[in-house]
Amino acid sequence: MELVVARVGRAHGLRGEVSLEARTDVPDERFAVGAVLRTDPADAGPLTVESARTHQGRWLVRFAEVADRTAAESLRGIELLVDVEDSVEEDAWYPHELQGLRAELGDGTVVGEVVGLEHLPAHDALVVREDGGARTLVPFVRAIVPVVDVPGGRVVLDPPGGLLARDQDADGDLGEPEA
Template sequence: MTVAAPICVARIGAAHGVRGAVKLWTFTEDPLAVKHYGPLTTKDGARQFEVMHAREAKDHLVATLKGIATRDEAERLNGIELYIARDKLPKTDEDEYYHADLIGLAAVTAAGEPLGRVIAIHNFGAGDIIEIAPPQGASMLLPFTNAVVPTVDLAAGRVVIELPEEVDGDDPTAA
């Protein structure tokens, strides 16, 4: 039996104020859910953090972490990613996936021709984008929609990609 990799649920940002609070960017549907997962760890499990208090700010949380009481201590945490064990996350509904489940899946066409591997899921504000790295060449950024990704088969370890015929802005005749 393989142990599931830990899931990144937050990243500590800059210090906030002088009493050890930090900006905390969460990657959960409910930003405040990080308070309820229990201790959060670094990816290697070497360090552990407990969110004592958190409040919503503009695009992040302002959080206090157990044992962090000064601005200097908070500044040293900037950039640390926080993880939890996969089994602490709620089950997904049908047609819902954790990004971590998709990374590494084979990407194939509807005819089964290999396109590459999923290397990332991005969201720049207008919806999810799936990044596919082919064996050679530049990676492809495609909308992660049902039209472009009609099938996600976690058991088979693959996603089916329907490549768009053209991409907005592509005009081979333009000079």
């Protein structure tokens, strides 16, 4: 299975370095000198890491195939990929392991399906397509997603009131009676 480990950002300097939006817990391994990364779209790569360093909290990488700033600018938005097996760590899942899982409440009521994972500044969020068609971002924290059962094909949600579209009426208000 392919895993996105970074998205190429802006060019840095004149020698072909680019900044990376890292999406990996092991950037030292993924961006090690000599590492070969596939790309999406595929025709932009593969790219071989020639040098890598951090600068002001961001990864700056130069690829052997990129000679100058102009070539570096053409990579902006390209995703860098690696092949991975399923995660063996407890409480760690790759996006492909979560996609397609049934989203249900603690009482077993099915509310939809996990269709993705978004990396937000504060924390990750599960993207759930509710049975009614609404796309809902569910904070991927233990308090709201207490159970991830990949072998069982489900996640259990304990959402606060109003998080799910099904808890709102047609006006977008919570379905609570007026006083």
